[in-house]
Amino acid sequence: MGKKLxxxxxxxGITKKAAEMIAQAAESDLYEIVPKQPYSKADLNWMDKKSxxxxxxxxxxxxxxxxxxxxNIDRYDEIILGFPxxxxxxxxxxxxxxxxxxxxxxxxxxxxxxxxxGFGNTVKELMxxxxxxxxxxxxxxxxxxxxxxxxxxxxx
Numbered sequence: 805m806g807k808k809l810x811x812x813x814x815x816x817g818i819t820k821k822a823a824e825m826i827a828q829a830a831e832s833d834l835y836e837i838v839p840k841q842p843y844s845k846a847d848l849n850w851m852d853k854k855s856x857x858x859x860x861x862x863x864x865x866x867x868x869x870x871x872x873x874x875x876n877i878d879r880y881d882e883i884i885l886g887f888p889x890x891x892x893x894x895x896x897x898x899x900x901x902x903x904x905x906x907x908x909x910x911x912x913x914x915x916x917x918x919x920x921x922g923f924g925n926t927v928k929e930l931m932x933x934x935x936x937x938x939x940x941x942x943x944x945x946x947x948x949x950x951x952x953x954x955x956x957x958x959x960x
Contacts, residue, residue, distance in 0.1 A: 806881025808832035813887045813897050815843050815857075819917045822945040822953070823886050826915065829950075829957040830884065837887075837901045840869035850890070861891045864929075867900040877905040884942070884960070886915040892924030902933035910934075913942045913960055 812823035827834040847856035860866045887894045923941050
C-alpha cells in the first residue's frame with residue numbers, strides 16, 4: 805500500500821478537525837492548504853454577494869493564492885483531500901492547490917464538511933485542475949465519530 809497524504813482547507817476549523825481524525829486513522833501525513841490572505845468572518849458571509857468568498861465562487865477562473873507550495877506530492881500515491889462545501893462545490897482554493905502540483909496517476913479521494921448540501925458538481929469541477937488524476941467522491945463528514953472515520957478510511 806502506498807503512502808497517503810491528507811490535505812485540507814478549513815476556513816472555520818470544522819474541516820481541520822475532520823482532517824486530523826482522518827490523518828490519525830490513516831496513519832498519514834497531514835498538510836493544511838493555507839490561503840495567502842486569510843479569510844475573515846465577513847469574507848465568509850455567503851449571504852453577502854460582495855463578500856470575498858461570494859466573489860471568488862462566482863468567477864470559475866478565480867484562484868486564491870496559497871502560502872506554501874513546497875510539499876513533495878511525488879512521495880504520495882493517494883491524496884485524501886478535504887474542504888468545506890461552498891455553493892455546492894469545493895472552494896476555488898482547492899483548484900489552486902490542484903493546479904500547483906502534478907497529480908498525474910494519483911488517486912484523490914474527496915471529503916467535505918457542509919452545512920447541508922452534498923458534493924454537487926465538485927468532482928466534475930475539479931477534474932480540469934488535475935486532469936491526469938483519478939478524483940473520486942468520498943464522504944461528507946459532519947458530526948462524525950472517530951469510529952465512523954476509521955471505518956471510512958479502512959474502506960478506501
